[in-house]
Amino acid sequence: EADIYQTPRYLVIGTGKKITLECSQTMGHDKMYWYQQDPGMELHLIHYSYGVNSTEKGDLSSESTVSRIRTEHFPLTLESARPSHTSQYLCASSDLSGYTFGSGTRLTVV
Amino acid sequence: KQEVTQIPAALSVPEGENLVLNCSFTDSAIYNLQWFRQDPGKGLTSLLLIQSSQREQTSGRLNASLDKSSGRSTLYIAASQPGDSATYLCVPWMDSSYKLIFGSGTRLLVRP
Numbered sequence: 001e002a003d004i005y006q007t008p009r010y011l012v013i014g015t016g017k018k019i020t021l022e023c024s025q026t027m028g029h030d031k032m033y034w035y036q037q038d039p040g041m042e043l044h045l046i047h048y049s050y051g052v053n054s055t056e057k058g059d060l061s062s063e064s065t066v067s068r069i070r071t072e073h074f075p076l077t078l079e080s081a082r083p084s085h086t087s088q089y090l091c092a093s094s095d096l097s098g099y100t101f102g103s104g105t106r107l108t109v110v
Numbered sequence: 111k112q113e114v115t116q117i118p119a120a121l122s123v124p125e126g127e128n129l130v131l132n133c134s135f136t137d138s139a140i141y142n143l144q145w146f147r148q149d150p151g152k153g154l155t156s157l158l159l160i161q162s163s164q165r166e167q168t169s170g171r172l173n174a175s176l177d178k179s180s181g182r183s184t185l186y187i188a189a190s191q192p193g194d195s196a197t198y199l200c201v202p203w204m205d206s207s208y209k210l211i212f213g214s215g216t217r218l219l220v221r222p
Contacts, residue, residue: 101154
């Protein structure tokens, strides 16, 4: 079944740790995105990619980085997690038939 | 700069009512418009996509209309159910870059 998968679903990690949030889609979409959302607030675009080896920063400044080595895979990395990174991170992909979002990763940095 | 406003911001209704959720956007030069629902702490679930050449889309109890010239979209939910309780987001796509513009949404509670 065509879908988009994010792991882990929840993550609690200590300050200073390096983390990678995984995102994979099976729909063959060229366009993929990472959004950040604080509880009860709007989504903000932090990274996007229009294809392999293409990555751009979004509207909201983020200390995270992304890579796009394969079409289906778009991981997000934080080199040194801080409490200010505590948030929900949503991955999405799109084509002309619409956007599809993953279930999100809720990150808590203690 | 595109801005999205959804009215009402919150809505509480008894089960069985027919609902209308309103969305307005300031820049009518949109590419498409997609309606989503978001359950607390979860991702977004796509409900309907209206392409720029279309005026409405229907899926089950949901019907969405789009009037680009006036910058408005409406989501109609028939015979509401408690399972419809969620935040509903009206999201315009800006041009072929597929950039999405998010507002604050409408928080819907359907009481049994």
